[in-house]
Amino acid sequence: MESSVTSQSALAMLSWQIELGATETIGDSPINRYDTPPEKPGKAPCSEPASMPAPAIISAADDPVKEAEKAASSCSDLNALQSSMQSFEHCDLKRGARNLVFSDGNPKAWVMIIGEAPGRDEDRIGKPFVGRAGQLLDKMLAAINLSRERQAPETAAYITNVLPWRPPQNRDPKPEEIAMLLPFVQRHVELIDPQVIVLMGNISCQAGLGRRGITRLRGTWTEAYGKPALPMFHPAYLLRSPHAKREAWADLLDLQARLRAST
Numbered sequence: 001m002e003s004s005v006t007s008q009s010a011l012a013m014l015s016w017q018i019e020l021g022a023t024e025t026i027g028d029s030p031i032n033r034y035d036t037p038p039e040k041p042g043k044a045p046c047s048e049p050a051s052m053p054a055p056a057i058i059s060a061a062d063d064p065v066k067e068a069e070k071a072a073s074s075c076s077d078l079n080a081l082q083s084s085m086q087s088f089e090h091c092d093l094k095r096g097a098r099n100l101v102f103s104d105g106n107p108k109a110w111v112m113i114i115g116e117a118p119g120r121d122e123d124r125i126g127k128p129f130v131g132r133a134g135q136l137l138d139k140m141l142a143a144i145n146l147s148r149e150r151q152a153p154e155t156a157a158y159i160t161n162v163l164p165w166r167p168p169q170n171r172d173p174k175p176e177e178i179a180m181l182l183p184f185v186q187r188h189v190e191l192i193d194p195q196v197i198v199l200m201g202n203i204s205c206q207a208g209l210g211r212r213g214i215t216r217l218r219g220t221w222t223e224a225y226g227k228p229a230l231p232m233f234h235p236a237y238l239l240r241s242p243h244a245k246r247e248a249w250a251d252l253l254d255l256q257a258r259l260r261a262s263t
């Protein structure tokens with residue numbers, strides 16, 4: 001029987017999916033196989049899905065980090081930065097994501113919160129921290145009278161992530177992915193010019209400080225992207241480990257005291 005997929009193209013598709021981080025042969029949403037029509041006899045069992053994007057062909061001569069530095073440094077405002085990230089073709093995560101998740105909140109805010117990467121809800125909606133972790137983040141901010149909705153810079157919050165695209169199956173970003181997106185984060189901080197930064201979780205610390213180990217890092221002010229920075233437990237971790245909320249509360253009070261001292 002003649003197949004429309006050669007073994008070479010099947011292998012290429014498979015390695016592309018592995019490159020995107022696929023570790024299991026499951027999709028994001030369940031498929032009811034009883035509802036799918038039976039395959040026609042004689043049809044190749046693994047015909048190519050019509051929506052499968054072609055594997056990216058990127059010249060080995062390109063250095064994605066240099067490309068990102070060049071692109072980011074030429075952006076003079078947030079709109080330019082967002083468009084520049086939108087047209088950055090070197091990160092394969094882009095091809096597996098539905099939306100670029102750029103930011104939310106007030107760009108004039110004194111505090112800039114840098115999370116890790118969008119999850120499924122953020123990818124669908126195109127805004128950071130809108131799922132369960134985001135709802136907890138909003139409550140944490142409200143507890144110290146901050147909100148992403150506020151106009152007044154001293155009580156407002158601006159929120160972004162190290163990665164603007166959702167990693168497949170919410171896997172941890174690879175070091176090379178963080179490295180190629182870091183110039184955009186750095187430029188983002190320069191354009192917002194906040195008084196302080198909150199590094200939410202390990203990936204954010206990895207990107208901003210070059211170190212992980214949030215249990216030790218949290219609660220101690222440091223410097224990231226040229227700004228005072230406070231590492232904190234990620235709200236997703238707090239959902240899994242409610243006992244850590246005590247430390248998170250102490251860190252929130254510390255953040256509030258720092259912001260009050262700036263007035």
Ligand code: URA
Binds near residue numbers: 117129134200
């Ligand atoms: N976790 C993050 O770090 N960022 C989001 O936007 C959502 C969940």
